[in-house]
Amino acid sequence: MQKTAYISGVAAALLLAAAAQWLAALPWLAAHAISPLLLAIVGGMLLANLRPLPAGWLPGLRLCRQSLLRAGIVLFGLQLTLGQLQQLGGRVLLIDALVLASTFGLALWLGRRLGLDRDSCVLIGAGSAICGAAAVLATQPVIRASSERAGVAVAGVVLFGSIAMLLYPWLYGLLAPLGLNQAGYGVLTGSTLHEVAQVLVAGKAVGEAAAASAVLTKMLRVMLLAPFLLLLAAVWQRRAAAQGQRAPIAVPWFAFGFIAAIALNSSGWLPPALHDGLLLLGRLLLAAAMAALGLDTRFAALYRAGWRPLALAALLFGWLLLGGGGINWLLRA
Template sequence: MSPTACLPGLLAALLLAAAAQWLAGLPWLAAHAVSPLLLAIVGGMLLANLRRLPVSWQPGLQLSRQQLLRAGIVLFGLQLTLGQLQQLGGRVLLIDALVLGSTFGLALWLGRRLGLDRDSCVLIGAGSAICGAAAVLATQPVIRASGERAGVAVAGVVLFGSIAMLLYPWLYGLLAPLGLTQAGYGVLAGSTMHEVAQVVVAGKAVGEAAAASAVMTKMLRVMLLAPFLLLLAAGWQRRVAQPGQRVPISITIPWFAFGFIAVIGLNSSGWLPAGLHDALLQLDRLLLAAAMAALGLDTRFAALRRAGWRPLLLAALLFCWLLLGGGGINWLLQA
């Protein structure tokens, strides 16, 4: 893909991100702590559903949704330290593993009872259990699912992940008087929400401490994608291969998650000059806002209607499980 082909969509995402950052600085919105990331994704959704976007934007929007988002997540590590990561400890990794396993198992069980094919159950389950659209797209080549089924799964997890992104900060307002801390809220959001980008928005909507805890929890969950894909590939091999035969499988490793950990280590070392550190943080905010804008520009409600009710019902039931069952796992292990 040539850089020239990416330019229109990339500029659209960056301009929408800059507009969102400017709006977030207005007195009323700033007083209510409205996140520029939230403004960027909502603005993108409105624009995408009010008018038909030029086809020439698609390469740049894809670049923004994938590479810019991953670069932004890696640079987000500049706001964190190894001490904070160590403070989360194995307890958070256990929460992530329990949420992942229970959600994926429930997807297989519920999906078959709803009359869905196995590929759809696996794709929707992976997207809900791990990291949204990225997990769906990483799982698709492992099980050799069709692009249509992957598109339906992505539509479902983006829809309910967007609902969670708006719902979780409101829930924090209800539960904070009962003793829910920003750190505890961050672990809840990171371990139960779908997309990395949506976790960033939901965390920043509450506070910097919540955002730090949410992103670290989510990135530990993203790193579970690699062993998940290896286990899934082994199971798929046994199901489709003839005795003594091996079928080639493509597995995508989420390297950006390891880059995120490396940048946390760099930030903890104190080697970065203050001026460079601040400049990289400004760049990080712009990259994340551009990724949010691109994600919003790719969300079309018509595609959700075409998907039919069964896949969306499965995605909805898994969303309820993440909220209630995942919340219960968090409560038991964080109490």
């Protein structure tokens, strides 16, 4: 396929991504933590369902959902440092790991009992357990899930993550008289809320100390995305081999790039201007991947998915609040 075949689709996704970035920076949307990723997928879905897309867009949109997505995930690692892990210590790492493992395991168990297919269970579980829409998009190519299932998963985790963002500060007002301080609230928020932006807003609603603790805890949770993807790829390959299938090994090489980006950011070798430029590029690429996903999602597909995916996302939201809260309480400092 000629390279020019990709231009129109990539350009459409990048334009939507740039528009989403601009809208998300507007004061009201920024104050309510409306993520550019959410705006990008919603914009793509609206455009795709208002009129048929040109056939020439499809190769470029596929490139955005695959290659540009992986590049965006790698550059996302430049927001993290190994020093953040050392600063938080083993207790917070254990909390994050237990929340991730229990939420993902519960997603697989509950999802099957709700009658959901395995791919949907994995995508919704990953989004709820790690870092929302970005985790869904990172998991999709590892298990070779369809764009429709990924779109449904994103919708569920974004919806309930937004509800949690508004609920947590109110809960702090109830729990503070019982001994919950800002640092503890930050760890609770970072270890159980879905999106990084939502964690930041929920933390700042309580105080700067809460915001700092919340974001650091969330960043550590995001770091767990790389080993999660590697383990998931290994399990998926073993399962395929056990079923007599000769599927190629789906090694998520971008997970190694993600780790390398964290190490590079920790080294301090990157000039500040280059570092900021790469972060901006990474956010744009992730938004473009989300826009491409939206452009490949039809409302009819969401309707066909029914109530079960949202029910699973809702149940996992309840577990993150109650079960995650219990884990935090048991391992409190």
